[in-house]
Amino acid sequence: MPNYKIAVLSGDGIGPEVMIEARRVMAVIEKKFALTFSCTDANVGGIAIDVDGKALPEATIQICRDSDAILFGSVGGPKWETLPPNEQPERGALLPLRKHFGLFANLRPGICYPQLTHASPVRPDLVVGGFNMLCIRELTGGLYFGQPKYTREENGEPVAVDTMVYKRSEIERIAHVAFRAAQGRRKKVTSIDKANVLENSVLWRKTVIEIAKQYPDVALNHLYVDNAAMQLIKAPKDFDVMLAENLFGDILSDEMGAIAGSIGMLPSASLGNAKPGGLYFGLFEPGGGSAPDIAGKGIANPLAQILSVAMMLRYALGETAAADVIEAAVQKVIQAGLRTGDIWSEGTKKLSTAEMGAAVAEAI
Ligand code: IPM
Numbered sequence: 001m002p003n004y005k006i007a008v009l010s011g012d013g014i015g016p017e018v019m020i021e022a023r024r025v026m027a028v029i030e031k032k033f034a035l036t037f038s039c040t041d042a043n044v045g046g047i048a049i050d051v052d053g054k055a056l057p058e059a060t061i062q063i064c065r066d067s068d069a070i071l072f073g074s075v076g077g078p079k080w081e082t083l084p085p086n087e088q089p090e091r092g093a094l095l096p097l098r099k100h101f102g103l104f105a106n107l108r109p110g111i112c113y114p115q116l117t118h119a120s121p122v123r124p125d126l127v128v129g130g131f132n133m134l135c136i137r138e139l140t141g142g143l144y145f146g147q148p149k150y151t152r153e154e155n156g157e158p159v160a161v162d163t164m165v166y167k168r169s170e171i172e173r174i175a176h177v178a179f180r181a182a183q184g185r186r187k188k189v190t191s192i193d194k195a196n197v198l199e200n201s202v203l204w205r206k207t208v209i210e211i212a213k214q215y216p217d218v219a220l221n222h223l224y225v226d227n228a229a230m231q232l233i234k235a236p237k238d239f240d241v242m243l244a245e246n247l248f249g250d251i252l253s254d255e256m257g258a259i260a261g262s263i264g265m266l267p268s269a270s271l272g273n274a275k276p277g278g279l280y281f282g283l284f285e286p287g288g289g290s291a292p293d294i295a296g297k298g299i300a301n302p303l304a305q306i307l308s309v310a311m312m313l314r315y316a317l318g319e320t321a322a323a324d325v326i327e328a329a330v331q332k333v334i335q336a337g338l339r340t341g342d343i344w345s346e347g348t349k350k351l352s353t354a355e356m357g358a359a360v361a362e363a364i
Pocket residue numbers: 090091094095250
């Protein structure tokens with residue numbers, strides 16, 4: 001019977017409370033499938049700053065390294081916003097974790113369930129029946145990590161520099177991820193760039209076109225990032241796989257989350273290179289943030305965290321059947337009219353975080 005070692009990094013804000021529900025679901029999965037989880041909790045983000053003096057303690061990296069996958073909650077909050085930017089939970093923990101483990105591929109499914117189209121701010125006739133897209137974001141390159149990166153005094157005023165750098169090989173590997181994902185879906189890749197302005201984007205587009213030749217069954221089109229921001233709202237159903245570099249993907253995936261209804265529904269997977277056998281080491285986390293405004297109230301939507309467990313089972317552990325069961329259970333509770341506050345509407349039943357977790361566990 002396989003035993004999977006999971007590093008559990010709950011973090012700050014709503015992280016710990018939605019993680020409890022994810023663990024509840026994992027306990028049910030253990031009973032239903034022939035597998036066990038050995039979970040090790042580790043501090044990350046603001047809690048780690050408070051307890052260990054830094055956002056990403058060495059001990060946490062070690063626990064991650066010794067695990068089969070990282071299950072991540074969320075980090076950050078007002079308490080740590082006055083620290084120097086580099087030491088804050090987001091820049092001090094999440095970005096170094098991605099870089100340290102080479103997690104270059106970020107998969108963010110943007111699913112608007114047919115029963116939840118009312119929660120989308122997009123005009124109802126444009127989302128009727130819901131939609132299902134997948135954002136593939138490059139996660140360890142571009143403006144986030146390019147050197148030089150500094151702020152300094154020049155001629156009597158501060159000057160800030162960030163550098164956008166992409167190597168061809170970095171574009172190739174993320175393009176492969178997108179085309180392979182599209183093959184298992186509606187076979188369409190929309191590549192995002194700003195090739196009318198940026199050198200980076202010219203190389204991006206050229207490279208993606210070349211990689212596309214290896215996937216003749218997949219249709220490829222290109223959108224400038226500004227136009228993409230518009231098309232997401234005007235025609236969300238036209239998207240299947242959306243491929244973007246780091247910053248464009250950051251921005252567009254938030255927009256995607258918003259038009260899908262609630263960011264509290266969206267899981268994500270950050271993956272490195274495939275291991276022999278086709279599985280990945282990865283970090284699995286909800287698409288939303290730590291939501292300090294609702295933390296501790298027991299009203300957060302735990303579905304993104306629960307669906308992140310499903311992505312972990314699928315991509316890191318190869319437990320496809322268990323992943324399917326969790327995703328089906330989430331659909332079942334939605335179908336049954338059970339809702340947390342963020343997706344509630346007249347005629348449906350409003351549940352707390354714990355009640356929603358229990359409902360999914362029950363549905364499994
Ligand atoms: C995300 C977040 C992070 C990012 C922040 C918290 C650094 O917005 O995962 O999308 O920009 O990548």
